[in-house]
Amino acid sequence: xxxxxxxxxxxxxxxxxxxxxxxxxxxxxxxxxxxxxxxxxxxxxxxxxxxxxxxxxxxxxxxxxxxxxxxxxxxxxxxxxxxxxxxxxxxxxxxxxxxxxxxxxxxxxxxxxxxxxxxxxxxxxxxxxxxxxxxxxxxxxxxxxxxxxxxxxxxxxxxxxxxxxxxxxxxxxxxxxxxxxxxxxxxxxxxxxxxxxxxxxxxxxxxxxxxxxxxxxxxxxxxxxxxxxxxxxxxxxxxxxxxxxxxxxxxxxxxxxxxxxxxxxxxxxxxxxxxxxxxxxxxxxxxxxxxxxxxxxxxxxxxxxxxxxxxxxxxxxxxxxxxxxxxxxxxxxxxxxxxxxxxxxxxxxxxxxxxxxxxxxxxxxxxxxxxxxxxxxxxxxxxxxxxxxxxxxxxxxxxxxxxxxxxxxxxxxxxxxxxxxxxxxxxxxxxxxxxxxxxxxxxxxxxxxxxxxxxxxxxxxxxxxxxxxxxxxxxxxxxxxxxxx
Amino acid sequence: xxxxxxxxxxxxxxxxxxxxxxxxxxxxxxxxxxxxxxxxxxxxxxxxxxxxxxxxxxxxxxxxxxxxxxxxxxxxxxxxxxxxxxxxxxxxxxxxxxxxxxxxxxxxxxxxxxxxxxxxxxxxxxxxxxxxxxxxxxxxxxxxxxxxxxxxxxxxxxxxxxxxxxxxxxxxxxxxxxxxxxxxxxxxxxxxxxxxxxxxxxxxxxxxxxxxxxxxxxxxxxxxxxxxxxxxxxxxxxxxxxxxxxxxxxxxxxxxxxxxxxxxxxxxxxxxxxxxxxxxxxxxxxxxxxxxxxxxxxxxxxxxxxxxxxxxxxxxxxxxxxxxxxxxxxxxxxxxxxxxxxxxxxxxxxxxxxxxxxxxxxxxxxxxxxxxxxxxxxxxxxxxxxxxxxxxxxxxxxxxxxxxxxxxxxxxxxxxxxxxxxxxxxxxxxxxxxxxxxxxxxxxxxxxxxxxxxxxxxx
Numbered sequence: 001x002x003x004x005x006x007x008x009x010x011x012x013x014x015x016x017x018x019x020x021x022x023x024x025x026x027x028x029x030x031x032x033x034x035x036x037x038x039x040x041x042x043x044x045x046x047x048x049x050x051x052x053x054x055x056x057x058x059x060x061x062x063x064x065x066x067x068x069x070x071x072x073x074x075x076x077x078x079x080x081x082x083x084x085x086x087x088x089x090x091x092x093x094x095x096x097x098x099x100x101x102x103x104x105x106x107x108x109x110x111x112x113x114x115x116x117x118x119x120x121x122x123x124x125x126x127x128x129x130x131x132x133x134x135x136x137x138x139x140x141x142x143x144x145x146x147x148x149x150x151x152x153x154x155x156x157x158x159x160x161x162x163x164x165x166x167x168x169x170x171x172x173x174x175x176x177x178x179x180x181x182x183x184x185x186x187x188x189x190x191x192x193x194x195x196x197x198x199x200x201x202x203x204x205x206x207x208x209x210x211x212x213x214x215x216x217x218x219x220x221x222x223x224x225x226x227x228x229x230x231x232x233x234x235x236x237x238x239x240x241x242x243x244x245x246x247x248x249x250x251x252x253x254x255x256x257x258x259x260x261x262x263x264x265x266x267x268x269x270x271x272x273x274x275x276x277x278x279x280x281x282x283x284x285x286x287x288x289x290x291x292x293x294x295x296x297x298x299x300x301x302x303x304x305x306x307x308x309x310x311x312x313x314x315x316x317x318x319x320x321x322x323x324x325x326x327x328x329x330x331x332x333x334x335x336x337x338x339x340x341x342x343x344x345x346x347x348x349x350x351x352x353x354x355x356x357x358x359x360x361x362x363x364x365x366x367x368x369x370x371x372x373x374x375x376x377x378x379x380x381x382x383x384x385x386x387x388x389x390x391x392x393x394x395x396x397x398x399x400x401x402x403x404x405x406x407x408x409x410x411x412x413x414x415x416x417x418x419x420x421x422x423x424x425x426x427x428x429x430x431x432x433x434x435x436x437x438x439x440x441x442x443x444x445x446x447x448x449x450x451x452x453x454x455x456x457x458x459x460x461x462x463x464x465x466x467x468x469x470x471x472x473x474x475x476x477x478x479x480x481x482x483x484x485x
Numbered sequence: 486x487x488x489x490x491x492x493x494x495x496x497x498x499x500x501x502x503x504x505x506x507x508x509x510x511x512x513x514x515x516x517x518x519x520x521x522x523x524x525x526x527x528x529x530x531x532x533x534x535x536x537x538x539x540x541x542x543x544x545x546x547x548x549x550x551x552x553x554x555x556x557x558x559x560x561x562x563x564x565x566x567x568x569x570x571x572x573x574x575x576x577x578x579x580x581x582x583x584x585x586x587x588x589x590x591x592x593x594x595x596x597x598x599x600x601x602x603x604x605x606x607x608x609x610x611x612x613x614x615x616x617x618x619x620x621x622x623x624x625x626x627x628x629x630x631x632x633x634x635x636x637x638x639x640x641x642x643x644x645x646x647x648x649x650x651x652x653x654x655x656x657x658x659x660x661x662x663x664x665x666x667x668x669x670x671x672x673x674x675x676x677x678x679x680x681x682x683x684x685x686x687x688x689x690x691x692x693x694x695x696x697x698x699x700x701x702x703x704x705x706x707x708x709x710x711x712x713x714x715x716x717x718x719x720x721x722x723x724x725x726x727x728x729x730x731x732x733x734x735x736x737x738x739x740x741x742x743x744x745x746x747x748x749x750x751x752x753x754x755x756x757x758x759x760x761x762x763x764x765x766x767x768x769x770x771x772x773x774x775x776x777x778x779x780x781x782x783x784x785x786x787x788x789x790x791x792x793x794x795x796x797x798x799x800x801x802x803x804x805x806x807x808x809x810x811x812x813x814x815x816x817x818x819x820x821x822x823x824x825x826x827x828x829x830x831x832x833x834x835x836x837x838x839x840x841x842x843x844x845x846x847x848x849x850x851x852x853x854x855x856x857x858x859x860x861x862x863x864x865x866x867x868x869x870x871x872x873x874x875x876x877x878x879x880x881x882x883x884x885x886x887x888x889x890x891x892x893x894x895x896x897x898x899x900x901x902x903x904x905x906x907x908x909x910x911x912x913x914x915x916x917x918x919x920x921x922x923x924x925x926x927x928x929x930x931x932x933x934x935x936x937x938x939x940x941x942x943x944x
Contacts, residue, residue, distance in 0.1 A: 012600060013825070026840075034708065035706055036733065040732070045834065048567075051573075051829055056576065058592070060578065061596075062578040062579060062590070062592065063578070064578045065581035066578065080577075080580070080581050087540050087541075090540075090544050092544030092545060093544055095755060096758040097895070100557065101890055101895075105548075108758045110546065114543075136812040136815070143661075170804070170806050171803075178662070251513055251516055253522055271489075274815070275580050275820070277594070277617075278584075278816040278818050278820070279819060280815035281761075310903045310904045311904070317654075318650045318657065320654060322650075322759025324759060325757075327755075327761055334540055337528070337530075337531055337536055338531055340531060373512065426490060428491035429493075429499060432500075454589045457589045460790075461787045462589055463786070463787070464784065464796070466785060467783070467794050468796050468799075473612075474603040475599075475607070
């Protein structure tokens with residue numbers, strides 16, 4: 001083991017300088033006295049260099065794709081091209097206000113329009129809105145569209161149920177419930193939707209079936225056409241959770257599979273950086289039935305000019321301010337046109353090849369619960385580790401000591417002690433082999449070392465139970481908890 | 486074609502060989518033939534230089550804010566961000582990371598987020614902030630749902646002066662659980678909330694929350710907010726606040742706010758034609774377990790050192806699924822980092838001084854525009870900071886703003902809901918002062934407005 005993360009004894013930003021006593025608040029003409037802050041903001045005054053060192057040191061205590069293989073299942077942690085970062089910072093992109101007159105933002109509208117056309121082709125669904133800020137946000141917007149559709153048909157009182165497979169991402173049931181639907185889980189059979197159970201579950205109460213394909217077990221739902229027929233036969237809508245789209249780019253698409261509406265995570269498939277937990281972009285694509293309900297405005301082209309079109313009487317309205325995260329749209333567009341037809345297909349082909357290769361190698365170390373052929377990700381079970389006196393969580397921590405990130409753990413829940421592994425197309429064979437060797441070394445370590453891992457990071461194992469039981473959630477809490485004196 | 490995927494000779498064959506396969510096609514044998522597609526029709530791939538050229542060709546058709554005397558605002562500020570902000574955001578250890586599910590490997594981002602939460606707590610006077618939401622409007626919407634968890638009822642009160650986009654987002658989040666968003670009228674002279682309306686509504690016992698924005702949708706400060714908590718009693722008070730204004734204004738936690746939300750865009754995040762931005766959310770400690778979104782907490786590692794992790798996760802979708810407090814998963818971590826770096830780079834004194842200087846400019850602008858025949862500026866008789874509302878006595882907003890634009894002035898934005906079928910509204914424009922405008926730009930605006938208002942009247 002040769003990896004060691006930086007371990008700076010770095011104070012929090014308020015402990016760098018000598019004092020953070022609040023200052024005076026300036027007088028503002030016309031401001032009523034009761035509105036005036038009595039004490040200035042309590043926050044440090046630092047030099048720029050102090051600040052730069054502080055955040056540079058913090059950054060050195062953080063894994064990113066640029067430092068490490070990052071095999072988080074269902075997160076598609078692929079390389080984020082630098083050219084996209086360059087372009088997003090152009091004044092013609094960053095220095096634009098969303099309420100500028102249309103005539104002054106023709107280029108931005110054109111870019112949105114063009115990206116929407118690319119995404120329509122990739123999804124096989126005719127109309128696209130870039131408005132939602134993340135996958136879960138797209139799910140919520142789409143479910144509101146489903147509601148509006150059934151309200152128009154006079155069926156909303158009856159169609160109150162959203163069906164989901166038991167492998168669904170947690171956001172699916174959460175979004176369905178926020179949108180006022182009840183949820184019902186469809187059991188899996190060998191890791192895929194049990195079509196017999198689905199047929200028994202659909203009814204005239206079914207509003208929507210939410211599915212990701214390939215699913216979170218990494219398996220392609222080969223019965224997809226029968227699933228679509230079943231849901232549509234009952235009058236329901238079929239929703240595509242695009243978190244796992246990377247595996248099928250150019251091979252199939254939601255439209256061909258029979259989906260009515262889909263969200264895509266630009267921060268997964270289209271390589272916009274995930275930012276340590278956002279920003280994301282959960283753009284929506286809809287077929288004929290649901291397209292009229294997409295959020296406004298829509299970007300349209302009339303002659304050679306681009307316009308923001310608010311004249312969509314059936315639209316659900318706004319799901320956030322403005323038109324979406326333009327900075328991410330631009331990055332995604334650069335990614336898509338760089339790859340083009342063959343490149344996008346190669347993304348899926350290589351991601352699936354990487355995943356199958358790694359699955360076959362790691363499958364010799366830990367059991368794989370389902371059929372061997374997977375798509376972009378695969379699931380291992382850490383159940384046998386218990387005999388050696390440690391768990392999946394411990395193995396994940398020990399992997400970090402190798403300088404690679406851990407897979408997603410304890411999801412999907414239908415596999416005991418699961419690890420969900422995804423190695424996107426940007427990892428070379430050398431990267432894969434290094435990851436596999438790291439996995440092998442981690443497993444071969446002593447149970448004691450594994451149970452107490454990590455040993456090479458800026459901190460050792462964190463007591464997460466304590467964090468939840470005695471919450472310290474801000475500097476204010478830390479001040480209150482500090483011994484007086 | 487970019488070198489983002491390895492194409493080393495023999496590599497693919499070696500990977501396939503290990504699987505006993507001869508073609509990648511075999512890996513897709515589980516995709517039924519009827520589900521396959523032909524070509525996407527997206528064109529051939531391109532070299533990096535071509536891509537840059539193509540995107541720049543489009544961006545060159547935009548006219549950035551710097552080309553104008555710019556008075557746009559409306560909770561999306563045009564504010565200078567010191568270079569240090571983007572420099573730190575460009576650390577790829579931050580921007581290429583995922584949500585910190587493995588805290589030991591992600592202390593850098595977790596600590597930055599803890600600092601971000603702490604800053605929003607200090608600004609608002611509340612106890613607990615989350616690690617960000619999508620934007621100001623969705624943060625307000627989450628506050629609506631949060632209020633419903635704290636209090637029974639079906640009606641949520643909002644000011645009629647709230648920007649139409651925020652109203653629409655709130656309605657969309659209320660519609661799922663079958664809740665009603667109801668507008669509180671405002672006084673025509675001052676634009677301030679009708680407190681008697683609030684009293685009557687609360688008396689029905691069916692109100693589960695009220696949202697007040699400080700400054701309000703017209704840019705003004707409503708002294709009525711100090712009375713709200715005594716009217717509402719245990720009905721939650723949600724305050725939408727502008728972060729910069731909170732460096733000089735009484736923290737809403739001190740006048741009874743149970744939740745304070747806002748958009749952090751003005752702190753180091755460019756307007757970027759709509760995003761990404763960052764939603765801010767803070768609440769009281771006793772309600773932390775009902776809050777939406779990620780929360781970072783401080784704990785200890787096994788050697789007793791201070792260490793940080795995502796906490797109170799049993800509220801969240803990946804654990805609680807359909808009973809989660811929110812569906813949010815990806816939030817806006819990197820933008821939260823921008824927020825805290827910006828505030829620390831400018832410093833508390835610099836921030837308050839900036840707000841004071843913007844308020845000063847806004848007053849100069851208001852008095853200038855107030856002297857223009859055909860304009861009512863400010864339209865409402867109430868205090869304000871950086872923004873205020875102008876009303877045209879005759880003519881339409883689009884024509885007026887177009888005439889200004891031809892003189893290289895972005896004179897603000899229309900407050901009207903642009904959707905056909907929306908109720909017609911008076912010709913009102915929200916005008917904002919920014920660092921980039923000085924005496925000269927203000928004078929240009931006043932002169933151009935005089936001409937534009939005159940020609941609008943004669944049209």
